[in-house]
Amino acid sequence: xxxxxxxxxxxxxxxxxxxxxxxxxxxxxxxxxxxxxxxxxxxxxxxxxxxxxxxxxxxxxxxxxxxxxxxxxxxxxxxxxxxxxxxxxxxxxxxxxxxxxxxxxxxxxxxxxxxxxxxxxxxxxxxxxxxxxxxxxxxxxxxxxxxxxxxxxxxxxxxxxxxxxxxxxxxxxxxxxxxxxxxxxxxxxxxxxxxxxxxxxxxxxxxxxxxxxxxxxxxxxxxxxxxxxxxxxxxxxxxxxxxxxxxxxxxxxxxxxxxxxxxxxxxxxxxxxxxxxxxxxxxxxxxxxxxxxxxxxxxxxxxxxxxxxxxxxxxxxxxxxxxxxxxxxxxxxxxxxxxxxxxxxxxxxxxxxxxxxxxxxxxxxxxxxxxxxxxxxxxxxxxxxxxxxxxxxxx
Amino acid sequence: xxxxxxxxxxxxxxxxxxxxxxxxxxxxxxxxxxxxxxxxxxxxxxxxxxxxxxxxxxxxxxxxxxxxxxxxxxxxxxxxxxxxxxxxxxxxxxxxxxxxxxxxxxxxxxxxxxxxxxxxxxxxxxxxxxxxxxxxxxxxxxxxxxxxxxxxxxxxxxxxxxxxxxxxxxxxxxxxxxxxxxxxxxxxxxxxxxxxxxxxxxxxxxxxxxxxxxxxxxxxxxxxxxxxxxxxxxxxxxxxxxxxxxxxxxxxxxxxxxxxxxxxxxxxxxxxxxxxxxxxxxxxxxxxxxxxxxxxxx
Numbered sequence: 201x202x203x204x205x206x207x208x209x210x211x212x213x214x215x216x217x218x219x220x221x222x223x224x225x226x227x228x229x230x231x232x233x234x235x236x237x238x239x240x241x242x243x244x245x246x247x248x249x250x251x252x253x254x255x256x257x258x259x260x261x262x263x264x265x266x267x268x269x270x271x272x273x274x275x276x277x278x279x280x281x282x283x284x285x286x287x288x289x290x291x292x293x294x295x296x297x298x299x300x301x302x303x304x305x306x307x308x309x310x311x312x313x314x315x316x317x318x319x320x321x322x323x324x325x326x327x328x329x330x331x332x333x334x335x336x337x338x339x340x341x342x343x344x345x346x347x348x349x350x351x352x353x354x355x356x357x358x359x360x361x362x363x364x365x366x367x368x369x370x371x372x373x374x375x376x377x378x379x380x381x382x383x384x385x386x387x388x389x390x391x392x393x394x395x396x397x398x399x400x401x402x403x404x405x406x407x408x409x410x411x412x413x414x415x416x417x418x419x420x421x422x423x424x425x426x427x428x429x430x431x432x433x434x435x436x437x438x439x440x441x442x443x444x445x446x447x448x449x450x451x452x453x454x455x456x457x458x459x460x461x462x463x464x465x466x467x468x469x470x471x472x473x474x475x476x477x478x479x480x481x482x483x484x485x486x487x488x489x490x491x492x493x494x495x496x497x498x499x500x501x502x503x504x505x506x507x508x509x510x511x512x513x514x515x516x517x518x519x520x521x522x523x524x525x526x527x528x529x530x531x532x533x534x535x536x537x538x539x540x541x542x543x544x545x546x547x548x549x550x551x552x553x554x555x556x557x558x559x560x561x562x563x564x565x566x567x568x569x570x571x572x573x574x575x576x577x578x579x580x581x582x583x584x585x586x587x588x589x590x591x592x593x594x595x
Numbered sequence: 596x597x598x599x600x601x602x603x604x605x606x607x608x609x610x611x612x613x614x615x616x617x618x619x620x621x622x623x624x625x626x627x628x629x630x631x632x633x634x635x636x637x638x639x640x641x642x643x644x645x646x647x648x649x650x651x652x653x654x655x656x657x658x659x660x661x662x663x664x665x666x667x668x669x670x671x672x673x674x675x676x677x678x679x680x681x682x683x684x685x686x687x688x689x690x691x692x693x694x695x696x697x698x699x700x701x702x703x704x705x706x707x708x709x710x711x712x713x714x715x716x717x718x719x720x721x722x723x724x725x726x727x728x729x730x731x732x733x734x735x736x737x738x739x740x741x742x743x744x745x746x747x748x749x750x751x752x753x754x755x756x757x758x759x760x761x762x763x764x765x766x767x768x769x770x771x772x773x774x775x776x777x778x779x780x781x782x783x784x785x786x787x788x789x790x791x792x793x794x795x796x797x798x799x800x801x802x803x804x805x806x807x808x809x810x811x812x813x814x815x816x817x818x819x820x821x822x823x824x825x826x827x828x829x830x831x832x833x834x835x836x837x838x839x840x841x842x843x844x845x846x847x848x849x850x851x852x853x854x855x856x857x858x859x860x861x862x863x864x865x866x867x868x869x870x871x872x873x874x875x876x877x878x879x880x881x882x883x884x885x886x887x888x889x890x891x892x893x
Contacts, residue, residue, distance in 0.1 A: 401624055401702055438624075444808035448833030453731030462728070466624055466704060469807030 209245035210578040217249040217294035217310075219285070221272060222301055223256050226412045228317060230497065231354075231378065232300050238570035240264045246577075249292045251285065268292075277336065281305065296581050298573075302337075304344035311580050313573075314348040316341060318494025319361040324416050342366050349580045352573065354378050354495040355516035376572050377520075378495045379564035381473070384504045388478045396478040400468070406438040407540060408483035408507075410476060411490070411498045413443035413452070418489045418512075418530050420455050425489070425536035427459040432541055437464065442479065444470040480505035485543045488517070489530040496520045500564060503557030508550050510539040524556035626654035627724065628703030628803075632693040633711045634663040637672045639847065640711040644676055652720035659700055661693040689817035689862075690796070698803070698811055706806055710797040713740075714845040722842035723800045734805040734834030735826060737794025738842035739785050746770075746778070747785040748846060750795035751838045755823055755870065757878060789838050792830065796822030798844045805834050815873070818859075819866040827874060 210216070220236065222228045239248065240263040251272040252260055260269050270288055274281035286307035289297055297304075297312045304314045321328060321337035328334050345351050345366045351373045353359050359373050397403065407426060411417060419441060426439045439461070446452060446467050456465045471479065480486065486502035488511040496517050499509045503524055511517045512530035521527070526549075528539040543550055629647065633640045640660070647658060659680045660673040664687050673681045682700060684693050698706050705727060707720065719738055726736045740748040749767055753759045769777035799822060809828035812821045826836050864886060871879040 399700075399702055444804075445832055447732075447734045447802070447805050447808070447829070447835075450732035457728070457731065463624065467802070467804040469804035470810065471807070 209247075210243070210574060211581050212245075214295045214581045215247045215249060215293060216577055216581075217251065217289050217292065217297040219272075219297075219299050219301070220250050220252045220256070220260070221274075222276060223252060223260075227494070227497065228301050230381075231315070231317070234379070234381075234566045235298075235300065235570055235573065236260065236263060236267075238566050239574065240267065241567075242571060242574060249289075249294055251288060277303065282307065296577060298577070299344065299348075302341045302344045304340075304347055306343055306347055308347070311349045311583075312347065313350045313352060313576060313580055314344045315352040315354075316345065316358070316362055317354055318358050318492070319365055320416065320492055320494070322365050323361065323492055327415055338365070349583070350374060350576055352376055352576070355519050357516035357519055358494045374572075374576060376569050377564055378497055378500075379566040379569055380497065380501045380504045380561060383473055384477050384480065384501045385561070386477075388474070388481060392474065392478055393482070396475055397482065400440075400466075400479075402438070402440070402479075402482055404436050404438050405434075405484040405544070406440050406482070408440050408442070408479060408486050408502075409488065410442040410479070410486075410501075411488065413441075413445045413449055415449070416491045417443075418491050419443075419449075419452055421530065421533045421536060422487060422489050423452065423455045423459065423461070423465065424533040425487075425540060426465070427461055428533060428537035429540050429544075430461070430464065432537070434541070434544060437484075437544070439465045440468060440479070440483070441465070442468045442471055442476070477505065480507050483507050485510055485540055487536065487540060488512070489528070489536050490515070490517065491530055493517055499525060500561055504561035506554050506558055508543045508553035509557060510536065510543060522556075522560045524553060524560040526553070625657060625703040627652060627656040627705050627707060627720070628698075628701030629656060629658045629707045629709055629720075630694060630697035630701060631658070631660045631709050631711050632663060632690055632697065633660055633665055633669045633673065634687060634693075635665045635667045635669065636711045637665065637667045637669040640669050641672050641675075643709065643711050643713060643715075644673065644679060646714045646716070648676065650715070650717035652724065654721070654724050656720075657701070657703060659697045661697040663687040663689070663693050689814070691812035691816045691818070691821040692814045694796075694821075695811040695814065698806055701803065704803060706801050706803050708796055708799045708801070710846065712847040713798050714847075715798070716843060716845065719842040719844050720800075723839060726837055726839040726841065727800065727802065730835075730837055732835050733837040734802055734829050735794060735836045736800040736842075737791075737836070737838050738798055738844045739838075739840045740795060740797060740844055740846040740848075743845065743847055747781050748795075748848060749781055749784070750797065750846075751789075751791035751836075752793060754792040754827060754874075755820075756875065757881075785838075786840050788840060790835055791838050792836060793823040793826035794836055794838055795846075796825070797846050797848075801829075805829055805832070808832055813873070815869050816866045817862045819863045820870045821866070824870060824873065 220232050223232050244264055244266055246266060248267045249270055250260060250267055251270050254271045257269045257271055274284045282305040285305050286309055290309050295310050297308050297310055299314045302316045304312055325334045345368050353362060353373055353375055354377060356375055359375055363370060409422060430437060456462050480502050486507045486509045488499045490512055492515045499511050499521055502509050509521060509525040510528060511521055511525050513527035518527055526539040526543055529535040661682045661684055662670050663684050670681055670683060673679050682696055684696055694708055723736045723738055727733060737751055740750040742748060752763050766777060770781050809832060812825050868882060871882050
């Protein structure tokens with residue numbers, strides 16, 4: 201790693217636009233925040249134009265003098281973004297546009313890089329609000345992938361999925377892994393631990409889930425699995441589910457009542473990151489039985505915190521966790537329960553997972569990843585003009 | 596002894612909701628945190644705390660009083676009860692901010708916000724808790740509020756807009772005047788279980804995860820309308836608001852603001868404008884204009 205703050209511009213005079221309107225999204229927001237933060241650290245020369253919401257403009261202004269904020273009010277997935285974004289890019293004379301989500305308006309007047317995190321909208325159309333949304337998602341992903349000069353994605357598994365849905369030259373897609381926030385890697389203060397333990401009443405051993413709450417996160421089966429573990433004799437065990445849209449899925453609360461677990465299951469809403477970091481460390485085991493992920497940040501955060509992880513054997517999760525997690529079939533509650541039970545009862549396995557998890561997590565770093573993104577910006581910007589014509593699928 | 600008792604009773608209430616009995620008293624999750632914001636109403640506060648102690652809810656619970664720098668000795672009054680946790684906020688930061696201080700200190704799975712001028716009778720809180728248990732889709736539960744004479748208060752409604760406000764105010768005024776037909780109508784309305792858009796913050800039970808998910812109360816409101824805004828935020832996240840007439844709470848309405856009517860009125864107007872600016876920005880200028888036209892008298 202030779203690049204340090206103050207390194208020269210990618211290519212002098214090249215101006216790069218980044219769409220940061222989804223700054224506060226769960227997964228994509230994390231990606232954008234880290235992208236901007238690390239670009240600002242790595243590069244103080246290249247001019248960046250950041251499209252952001254009005255309320256974020258002030259906070260983002262601290263990134264550096266080479267970052268220019270442009271307020272963009274067009275809604276996510278709106279029709280107006282298709283026209284307004286190209287106009288802004290034209291006005292700001294942007295040479296390269298990075299869309300950190302699959303919406304890349306076809307009228308964008310310059311070279312472009314698009315990050316497609318996952319194909320969840322295409323794999324699980326039943327969770328989309330209507331047929332039009334599926335049509336829109338399919339159209340946008342296909343269009344973005346073909347139109348962009350380079351496509352970035354966050355795991356080999358996502359790359360396979362993109363290639364499954366879009367006919368594309370595999371060479372055009374680069375896999376650049378996400379990483380965890382450094383805050384999860386440091387030992388929390390003792391008084392914070394005491395405070396969190398007391399405030400959330402976590403005196404017994406507990407199983408933890410954190411992430412957003414959507415049907416494909418498979419939390420219903422997790423609750424069923426927890427019930428099985430409970431029946432196998434670990435009846436002091438608790439389950440803590442953290443996610444801020446739990447009230448949208450009342451089926452989860454129903455499941456808890458159906459299985460008569462309301463004394464042992466606790467839902468928590470949004471938690472500040474410092475509290476979450478403590479939660480990871482306090483948990484006996486972190487379970488993430490998702491049916492599909494683009495990357496799967498929460499298991500990585502848990503591993504970085506030294507917590508054993510039980511996760512699904514599908515999608516990108518085996519790739520992210522490597523051999524440092526217990527992999528289970530997410531469709532069978534018995535399998536999930538078995539994984540949890542093994543981790544909680546086998547001291548040696550737990551120790552092993554902890555060591556392997558810490559080592560595995562260290563292999564991911566935002567700095568390295570964003571460094572690679574920056575290199576790709578350079579390659580795209582420097583490519584001869586004909587390169588733009590290769591946007592149709594290569595033979 | 597009493598804590599253990601409360602725990603055992605807590606087990607029974609929860610089971611009452613789903614008809615099941617198992618391992619009574621094992622849970623160490625506290626079921627309910629009762630948060631009372633107090634500001635210069637020591638007599639009411641004493642009455643309120645006494646009522647809670649005379650007829651405590653069956654669920655395991657804690658009581659937290661957040662005092663907004665009262666000058667009438669409210670803090671000393673609250674400290675008379677050993678099991679009441681008193682937090683002094685230092686300055687008068689308003690109802691929303693003080694409630695947030697209380698929620699952040701709360702340990703319970705559910706949070707009850709209670710005005711100091713409310714009296715909770717036996718069984719009311721249990722009824723509210725079991726409403727939450729039997730309606731997993733509900734995030735917030737509000738009880739039927741009645742005044743000292745047992746007359747129902749219209750403590751819930753549709754999302755505020757000019758038309759809704761006009762209708763609500765007309766009803767409330769006619770009800771206060773003692774208009775018989777209106778009173779009968781309000782009486783009938785408050786006897787039905789329903790899913791309104793908001794319930795009053797005078798007595799509001801919310802699941803803590805849902806309160807946390809919306810970032811607690813918006814502190815731009817000093818007092819008034821923070822409850823309507825809070826409920827709107829919860830609905831936006833997919834939660835639902837339940838009005839349950841099975842629970843009844845006495846609310847001596849407006850006693851807490853009686854000491855300084857002009858200041859209370861001004862606070863209401865500020866909240867009123869803030870609410871429209873946040874939720875319906877295009878109406879806000881008209882509201883300002885209307886309020887200026889109406890003048891300072893209420």
